[in-house]
Amino acid sequence: MIKATKRVIGTLLSTKAPRTLDAPQASPVVRSHFLRSLVLKMSIRRRRHHDEDPEPNSGLTQPTRVPCGTQTYAIVSRSSPMCTFLTADTHFGHALMLKPEACDRPYSSVDEMDQTLIDNWNAIVHPRDTVWHLGDFAMGLDERRVAQIFYALNGTKKLIVGNHDTDKKGNILLSLQRLQWAEIAHAAEIMHDGQRIMLSHYAGYAWNAQHRGAYQAFGHSHGKLLGMPGSIDVGVDAQDFKPVAAEEFVRQADYTIEHAEQRIEDICMRLMNKASQYAARDGAVKFRERQAGRAKP
Template sequence: MTKVYFTSDHHFGHKAIIDYESRPFETVEQMNESMIASWNQTVGQTDQVFHLGDFSSLGKEETSQILSRLNGYKTLILGNHDRDRSRSWWLDAGFQEVSGNGIIYKDFFLLTHEPMYMNRHMPYVNIHGHIHGQKYEGINHFNVCVEHWNYKPVSFEAIMEALTSQQEASGNPPAES
């Protein structure tokens, strides 16, 4: 059965991100290889992955080599560090789908790179990246940056379990799926 995963902010090839985000890697090569291995230990060949931006700072050939090694059907929502390259650049590099804007998933989840303003009356949960180790409190945001998920994609089921727990703790009804 196909599973669905979400992730963001790998920053493949970006040496400075190791220091910026206190990532537990000695070199950019170690970081890249570790994140590829973690991805493939989590995601199967037929699974779907929504990457919510800031995938790679490498050139097209190196980015393509990484994408060819990653399991799953990969959709990219462009992040702030991806937007200097065209949608066709990312498709040529190996993503199956690329969106310059957010995507509504299952009529209830707003997938974006940057977190969106969501008040408690909005009917969506914003699954996002961009803010790395930070986290918004509340039941309307869910951060899938690699720093929160041991550098691997998080399943839709795990997101639903976490949201249900948060909503039960806050006394709100569970999210729709």
């Protein structure tokens, strides 16, 4: 690139254009500005050519390793068009995720869990892909560690706020505010190949444009809640601990529509089995306290 530019500049400097009354010879200052402009245009054109015409490649190449802090993370390269991914409930740094009474994630330590989630993410997400994170990004980590994990993850990242992403007053945590999210929202809608997809941290019994065929992606439930037909849990506990491509999400949602009757039966059975749990929850306890207060003379 540099040698080619020098040759062009040398040719321009050595070539004497014919002088005419209508086109006087350019001054040295004008020629200098012209040459700088030419070099800049050639550089931009070269970069555009490199971006638009990548070398032929079949699918994914071997990942390039880049350092981040004391760890090393992979960046995957891909010749196919950029993709959109969905994920949720990574809970980076949250030890509770390893306990059997919670999510019973199959890792021996929080560090192993965090590293595996990062590796799984970067194995399929290209730096130019977009990833919608549907809430509960991290918990129990200082700002430095949260930032280290965030910048180790490939892709343009967008956040749908989850219950662990805010303080007790509902304000988004400073450790998340200071990160370079492309977007932060409490709900959003995207389109994939003509399919409308509603994004929320929480599963909904109904959602916008449901009657027009829109699908819903949610998190929060860690794979323990079946969504209605057309509604899919995209959290890592429900998606093999990695983001799910929008195309795969649509395929899963299509399946629930195709088998809607069985889906509804499964949901009803799960709800019936959970009915007895509500008697011991805080809401039921407070209800009984209110009832006792009303019964007093």
